[in-house]
Amino acid sequence: MSLAVRVYAGYKSIQLWSRWVSDAKAAERYRRQDLRAARALLHTAVKLEGLLIKACQFVATRADILPDEWVSTLSVLHDRVPPRPFAMIRAQIERELGAPLDAIYPSFNERPIASASLAQVHEARLRDGRRCAVKVQYPGIEARVNADLRNLMFVLKILAWLERDFDFRVVAREMLKYVPMELDFVNEGRNSERIARNFAARADVRIPAVYWEFTSRRVLTMEFMDGVKITELDGTTINRHAVAQKLVEIYCEQILRDGFFQADPHPGNILVQPGPRLVLLDFGLAKDFPPAFREAMVRLTLAVLTSDSAAIVQAFADLGFRTRNGSLQGMVKVSDVLIGNVIRRGRAYADHDVMKEISDELPRALRDNPIVEVPGDILLVSRVMGLLSGLGKSLDSRVDMMQTMMPYALMGAPGGSRASGG
Numbered sequence: 001m002s003l004a005v006r007v008y009a010g011y012k013s014i015q016l017w018s019r020w021v022s023d024a025k026a027a028e029r030y031r032r033q034d035l036r037a038a039r040a041l042l043h044t045a046v047k048l049e050g051l052l053i054k055a056c057q058f059v060a061t062r063a064d065i066l067p068d069e070w071v072s073t074l075s076v077l078h079d080r081v082p083p084r085p086f087a088m089i090r091a092q093i094e095r096e097l098g099a100p101l102d103a104i105y106p107s108f109n110e111r112p113i114a115s116a117s118l119a120q121v122h123e124a125r126l127r128d129g130r131r132c133a134v135k136v137q138y139p140g141i142e143a144r145v146n147a148d149l150r151n152l153m154f155v156l157k158i159l160a161w162l163e164r165d166f167d168f169r170v171v172a173r174e175m176l177k178y179v180p181m182e183l184d185f186v187n188e189g190r191n192s193e194r195i196a197r198n199f200a201a202r203a204d205v206r207i208p209a210v211y212w213e214f215t216s217r218r219v220l221t222m223e224f225m226d227g228v229k230i231t232e233l234d235g236t237t238i239n240r241h242a243v244a245q246k247l248v249e250i251y252c253e254q255i256l257r258d259g260f261f262q263a264d265p266h267p268g269n270i271l272v273q274p275g276p277r278l279v280l281l282d283f284g285l286a287k288d289f290p291p292a293f294r295e296a297m298v299r300l301t302l303a304v305l306t307s308d309s310a311a312i313v314q315a316f317a318d319l320g321f322r323t324r325n326g327s328l329q330g331m332v333k334v335s336d337v338l339i340g341n342v343i344r345r346g347r348a349y350a351d352h353d354v355m356k357e358i359s360d361e362l363p364r365a366l367r368d369n370p371i372v373e374v375p376g377d378i379l380l381v382s383r384v385m386g387l388l389s390g391l392g393k394s395l396d397s398r399v400d401m402m403q404t405m406m407p408y409a410l411m412g413a414p415g416g417s418r419a420s421g422g
Contacts, residue, residue: 003170010037031069038073043400046082071390075231075267082114085291089122089136104214105134116268118182130223132211134387135185136211137218140381142183151178178263178380182284185220191221191262191283191398192260198258205250206279221334227271227279231394232407238276244397245276245404255381256301263287263380267394287380293319297381304335305402319377 014029033302038101087113090101095103105124112120119137181187189210196207206225214221224287230247233240247270254261264285271279296318302312309332316331323330390401 004280011092017023032069032070035073038070042073045275063335081115081117081120083112083120085139086110089120091137093219096219097214105132108134114268119142124221126211126214126221130211132214132221133208133224134197134214134221135220137183137185142180145183146178178285178287184217184282185215186217188221188282189215189220191286194260195254195280195283195286198260201249202250204246204275204277206273206277208281215345225271225279225281226275227273229267229277229392230270230272231267233272233395238274238394241277241398243272243278244392244395245399246276247388247391247395248397248399248401249408250278250280250403251384252405255289255384256294256298256405256408257411259291260287261287261384263384265391267383270391279320285380287372287377290375293377298409300335301405305406305409310390319378320373322373 010033011030014026014033029258073205074357091103093101101108102237104126106127108126109123112122114121118141119135122134122136124132124134154379189212192207194208196209199205199207208223208225211221211223220361228236230243233243251265252262262280262283262285264282265280269282271278271281299311300315302308302318303315312332313328314333315336320332321328381383
């Protein structure tokens with residue numbers, strides 16, 4: 001709470017001070033404040049761990065709308081959170097798998113190759129020589145996350161009381177449902193195998209195999225896959241624009257074709273191999289849409305792409321959106337502001353100009369008839385869209401969103417082909 005007050009006060013003081021100085025001086029003050037605020041948040045997140053780190057990971061992906069000071073400062077939390085001592089990791093593995101570490105992994109690198117909010121990953125070899133990645137959940141992290149969720153529920157309950165036109169508790173309900181699933185590595189392994197089956201026909205998408213005999217609820221052993229982090233392609237021969245195209249394609253397939261998708265595509269979870277081929281990692285947070293919801297998502301996408309106002313209204317109703325007076329006509333404007341702007345400009349991300357239009361037009365579009373209920377399932381889709389938008393900006397994406405999305409929308413529509421993309 002004290003951090004929030006300090007950050008808010010810093011920006012508010014600059015806002016008031018900027019009335020009497022040049023734009024250049026104000027911009028420089030904002031830049032310094034961005035850096036101070038981001039560093040303070042990084043320090044607090046590392047200290048408190050848990051859900052705050054996950055929130056920072058999301059912030060660090062939004063290169064499309066946030067200053068570089070925020071993105072570059074917090075991006076270390078994608079896979080470089082200060083690791084736990086190896087003795088603690090060894091004890092956790094031996095407790096979970098019921099055998100001495102050396103008996104399971106004759107070769108085990110004590111230095112993690114990645115460390116994040118809930119777990120860290122080590123490179124190892126099994127007794128048969130297979131190279132593997134071992135993901136180990138931090139001891140005690142479940143209790144920390146549960147405490148964070150209780151605190152979040154309390155805060156959002158207060159916000160829902162203050163902001164009566166929107167029920168923020170839907171966010172808390174979704175987090176209460178999904179965050180605990182990220183702590184179950186058996187669930188993650190099953191999600192991984194399901195995604196792998198869905199992409200079996202695509203040679204340019206790779207999913208690590210799960211080694212079930214060395215996996216438990218808190219330890220996940222999987223095939224080791226090399227690759228370059230998706231945000232670190234500079235200096236390689238890999239075509240960033242081809243990577244951006246494939247990224248949009250595979251998420252269109254997951255959401256519009258399969259109705260089951262990886263819901264955490266931050267840079268630490270996507271590697272790139274020559275080809276290019278995309279390696280998807282970490283399926284702790286995955287979403288399975290009910291068939292009716294997937295079909296409504298497909299119809300909404302197709303309606304937005306074809307500017308069909310009546311179909312947009314019907315799709316929002318079918319998805320479960322509700323407004324104060326019951327009319328959803330205003331959602332046509334909302335969809336245009338949030339989605340249509342990006343598609344018409346042929347961009348795979350919302351740049352600063354688009355975000356300014358959204359900040360100017362969205363409140364106006366909602367003022368007369370506020371949204372009072374948002375379906376929980378849509379929140380993960382919105383999160384994924386935000387993450388992909390940030391990655392698109394980082395990759396300087398030139399994806400034609402209309403041309404890319406239309407075949408998948410038609411494929412998923414009633415009577416459309418469900419054949420896999422290539």
